[in-house]
Amino acid sequence: MFRNTIRAETGRSANLEEERASPLFVRSVEKAMAVLSAFHQTEGPLTLSEVASRAGLDRSAAQRMVHTMRALGYISRDANGHGYVPGVSILDHTLDFLRLNPLVRQATPVLQELRTTVRERIDLSLFDDLRMVYAVRLQTKRQTFNASIVGHSVPTFCTSGGLAILARLPEDTARDLVARSDRRPFTPNTMTEIDEIMQAVEQTRAQGYALALNQILSGEIAMGFAILDSKGAPVAAIHIAGSLAEWTPEEFRARTAPLGQQAARALSKY
Structure with a gap:
């Protein structure tokens, strides 16, 4: 189910x-x-x-x-x-959080420029243990209600931003987080086995970004890029999401990976 x-x-x-x-x-x-x-x-x-x-x-x-x-x-x-x-x-408290969070303030113009360039959905999610919480959501031509709500959250273990975060954690810490996760699938393609997920984490670590296909939504392709704090710890991630009906994985990777990495480096403090 x-x-x-x-x-x-x-x-x-x-x-x-x-x-x-x-x-x-x-x-x-x-x-x-x-x-x-x-x-x-x-x-x-x-x-x-x-x-x-x-x-x-x-x-x-x-x-x-x-x-x-x-x-x-x-x-x-x-x-x-x-x-x-x-x-x-x-909503007063939501406003307080967003306006007083320095990363959200700094990220907004960077993400707006990124969306203008790639012309696909751009999100900023904050790392909160088992979940990634969306703090900025910039839509393009595919508008849906859930995809535009700030505060919406998705699991760390199977999302592009979550995989990018896991790749920046120590191996044992990342595996423990995956083991504690509710790994029920969202689609027929959602990764649920710990070893399979850790293999994706290792691949993400090697290439410096995450690529996720059909993990949360069928037909969605997403790239994830970790944002680091001053100590090199992952605190947030940029997501770039598109449709597999319009992109092949190779084309999407070639188009978005350099831009996403550049944006993540601009927002990282490390």
């Missing part, structure tokens, strides 16, 4: 358990975030009972949280009165 690309898993549970033991950890804040996180995988409004179940809270606690966050604008009733949805105030 294949799955839809809605939101990839975060993989932070081990560190979270350690942090929960700290006297500085505020459980009420965790509960409030759990209520907001209840909407991550939903396809529509949630009832109060559904919010409670998804957040792991009893109904009374969920009701208090929802009431408080409705008053603050972080949750609202859906337009048809069928349940609750995230409120508009959440």
Whole structure:
């Protein structure tokens, strides 16, 4: 069975358990975030009972949280009165993250120039353990709703940007990340075996960029280029995506690889 690309898993549970033991950890804040996180995988409004179940809270606690966050604008009733949805105030925090993130600010003009040159979809994704989170998305002629949403995330193990990231990690670290991933396929061609994925990582390491075919979407070809911080650690990736109906892998590689590598070097601090 294949799955839809809605939101990839975060993989932070081990560190979270350690942090929960700290006297500085505020459980009420965790509960409030759990209520907001209840909407991550939903396809529509949630009832109060559904919010409670998804957040792991009893109904009374969920009701208090929802009431408080409705008053603050972080949750609202859906337009048809069928349940609750995230409120508009959440967008204020999205804006804060994007405008205060130095990489996003620096990358935007570089990516705009890259899109003008290659005339294909250009994305900037941020490395977050098991997932890559899109922070900039520049579309071209193929417009789809999911392909334009900032904050959408995809797994690290099978995406072009993720493979580019894995190739910059120590071998044991990369293998551990792949082993911890939910490797259910998105398409009939999605890589799911650890050794197969690590072979693709090794190839990516050798050539300096990743090439992914039919991994997240059937008929899609994508190139990935890692962006490094001042210590040489991978923190983000540039994705260039096209259609196999319009490009052969050889043509796409020849056209985009030099440009993508140049853009990634311009944004890297190492």
